[in-house]
Amino acid sequence: MPIYFIDTNNDDTFVEDDQGQDLPDAEAAREAALAALPDMARDKLPDGDHRTFCASVRDQTGVVIYEASLTLVGTWKAGGSAP
Structure with a gap:
């Protein structure tokens, strides 16, 4: 069975x-x-109003074959209040 490597980045930390x-x-x-992206978001949030979570897949030779990202953008609207 092939081996795949899944690298992650949450804006603060690359693993x-x-x-x-x-x-x-x-x-x-x-x-x-x-599947890793929502878990990363749950572990880090809430921590600001803008975050990008990334995961990439490398094959056995080290070539990145797939990349995915999940972005959170939160903005206050009229009538809202900042913490």
Whole structure:
């Protein structure tokens, strides 16, 4: 089974996957990267009104084959109040 590496970045911290995961194919690696994004957001929020969470997949040769990001943008509207 191929090994895929899923690197993450939450605007503050880049984490390079140095162990990898045995996954059946690139689609399974894509799904794992996408699944990581909401978990990253839950762990970091609330922490400001603008954040981007990124995950990328590298194959066994180190080539990035997939990238995904999740962006949070919050803005106060008329009548709202800042904390």
